[in-house]
Amino acid sequence: MHKLVSVAAAAAFAVSVTAPAVASAAPAPASASVATTDLRSSLQSYLQTAKLSAADKATVQALIAKLPAGFRLTPKSSLTKAVSHEWTAARNGAIDPSQYDCDPNTPVSRWLDSRLATVDMTNLRMLNNLGALDIPTYANLIFGQQTKKASFGVTGAHTNELTRTMRDLQGFWDIKSDDIALIPMHGAAVFQDRKLVSQTMQLLYGVPAATGDLYAEVFSMLLAADPALRGGDHPIFTFNAFAFSEADEAPADRLGISDRIIMGDGVLEGMDAIGLGRTAPRSILAHEFGHHVQYEKGLFNSPLTGAEAARRTELMADGFGAYFMTHKKGQALNKHLVLQDAAAFSNVGDCAFDNDGHHGTPNQRLRAAQRAGDLALASKPASSILPAMSFAALFEAKLPQLVAPDAK
Numbered sequence: 001m002h003k004l005v006s007v008a009a010a011a012a013f014a015v016s017v018t019a020p021a022v023a024s025a026a027p028a029p030a031s032a033s034v035a036t037t038d039l040r041s042s043l044q045s046y047l048q049t050a051k052l053s054a055a056d057k058a059t060v061q062a063l064i065a066k067l068p069a070g071f072r073l074t075p076k077s078s079l080t081k082a083v084s085h086e087w088t089a090a091r092n093g094a095i096d097p098s099q100y101d102c103d104p105n106t107p108v109s110r111w112l113d114s115r116l117a118t119v120d121m122t123n124l125r126m127l128n129n130l131g132a133l134d135i136p137t138y139a140n141l142i143f144g145q146q147t148k149k150a151s152f153g154v155t156g157a158h159t160n161e162l163t164r165t166m167r168d169l170q171g172f173w174d175i176k177s178d179d180i181a182l183i184p185m186h187g188a189a190v191f192q193d194r195k196l197v198s199q200t201m202q203l204l205y206g207v208p209a210a211t212g213d214l215y216a217e218v219f220s221m222l223l224a225a226d227p228a229l230r231g232g233d234h235p236i237f238t239f240n241a242f243a244f245s246e247a248d249e250a251p252a253d254r255l256g257i258s259d260r261i262i263m264g265d266g267v268l269e270g271m272d273a274i275g276l277g278r279t280a281p282r283s284i285l286a287h288e289f290g291h292h293v294q295y296e297k298g299l300f301n302s303p304l305t306g307a308e309a310a311r312r313t314e315l316m317a318d319g320f321g322a323y324f325m326t327h328k329k330g331q332a333l334n335k336h337l338v339l340q341d342a343a344a345f346s347n348v349g350d351c352a353f354d355n356d357g358h359h360g361t362p363n364q365r366l367r368a369a370q371r372a373g374d375l376a377l378a379s380k381p382a383s384s385i386l387p388a389m390s391f392a393a394l395f396e397a398k399l400p401q402l403v404a405p406d407a408k
Contacts, residue, residue, distance in 0.1 A: 037129045040067050046126045056221050063214040073131050073205050106362060107274040112266075115235055120226045124236070127229075131205070132219045136190045136238050139200045140262050142255075146181035153268045154186070154233055158281045162263060165282045168331070169289045172324055174387050175296040180289075185240065185264040187232035191219055235266030241284050243291035248298070259295075261288045279333065279340050283325055290320025293388050311360045315368040315402055318360070319395050320388075322369035326376035329385055360403070367402050368395075 043064050047057055116124075127133060152158040162182065170177040191197060197219060198212035207215070223229050229237075243261050246254045263285065271280035294300050294313065304312055324330035360368070375386070375394065386394075 037072060039071050039073065039129065040064055040069060042126070042129045043067075046122070049122065050126075050225075052221070052225065056225075059214070059217055059221060063211070063218050066208075066211045066214055075204050108270050111270055111273045112235065112239065118228045119234070119236075120228070123222055123226045124229070127219065127222050130215065130218065130222075131201070132191075132222070133237060135197055135200055135219070136185050136187050136232070136264070137240055137242075137262075138204050139190050139196055140183055140185045141244060141257065141260075142200060142203055143196060144181075144183040144185075144260065144262060146183055146260075150182075150184050152184045152263055152265075152281075153272075154265045157272075158263075158268050158277075162281055162285055165285050165331070166261075166289075169286060169324060172327075172330055172385065173289070173293050173320075175293055177289075177292060177296075179259055180292055181258055181260040182285075183260055183262045185238045185262050187234065187237035187265060188230065189232075191216075191223055191232035194220065233265065235269050237266065238264035239266035239270065240264040241267045241288060243288040243295075245292060245295040247295045248300075259292065261285065261292070263288075276340060279325070279337055282331060283321055286321035286324045286330075287317045288321075289324075290317035293320055297388050297392065299392055311364070311403065312399060315360045315364060315399070316392065316395050318365050318368040319372035320391065322372035323376045323386070323391060326373040327379065327385065328376075328382045330376070363406055364403055371398055371402065 043060055047060055050057070050060075052060070150159070150163075152162045166182045170180070194213070194216035197216035198209065201207050201212040201215045202209060223231050228234065241261075241263050244257065245259045246257060247259070263281070267284060268277075268281050271277050271284070291313075294317065299316065300313060302309055302312055325333050372391075372395075375391070379385070
């Protein structure tokens, strides 16, 4: 099964626009909104109030003319398996929310909401209806490559720490990991490459090349119409970090995409903004690498289903990440930074108790990270690293305590 796993997305849903899709522990994201929107009608309504030049309106009209009546953007089935799930498949009653202390209004959600305060929401909703909010995610999933010139963060400020941490991770866990690519996700750089945008639309939605080209032109035009979107560098376009593998996929179902971890600029900007920039980027990378440990060791399999299965997977990845961050042979953080590190996970906890993409509440994610940090600090000798399967067994034994009701 294709898996695209994200740690940072719930906060995007604090806003009134359906944010770019993010993934969960067993498939993953897609834009539920674009699949249910009649694009011709949506674009025609938009033109009635849009403040566009005559030339720009003509471009939009040209795109409308290319779209069949009632056309909806629906991802091709082969890619849907890779990138749809978390926010579209709900299962009622998986967990009783009244038993848990859960506040989705975390610092990072408030930050992202504040970043949208000056954005033209009509314009942004139109971009979302057209699928633009997902373009950086899918472009990097399909076409992204690891390069020596890659930079992480809008200004490249996280490049050295993340590339160094990736090397450390590859030498820490007992899995084959030299084939895992670390790829940055930028926003404006993707949208500026109209050929890349067009090809992504063609492969993802099956539109003809000429229509894909028009999409790319309209995206560029709508981004330019609102300076607050920074040409696509607004964090809403890249508020995602995920791991992807086809390790357990049947050969006939593989898409030919290499193992990878993709780190979005929006996530890094958010962590910097709330004061977690010193540790959170490395923590998030360590979490995503934890998912690759799960791929390689078959740890996605469990008797749990739905929201509980996703929560187990995410909390285990939190544990793998925190263990590495705390361990002497990992990042060797002191107790203060371990707690700060755990706060990075709790900031992206969610309260979607009945959703198949539930990652765990902020409190549960905090407990999972703290428990793993304690294990690392208790290592004897200090340089001894638990095998991945031994760590997983210890996690499974503690899972009931980690997810126990905590409402007061």
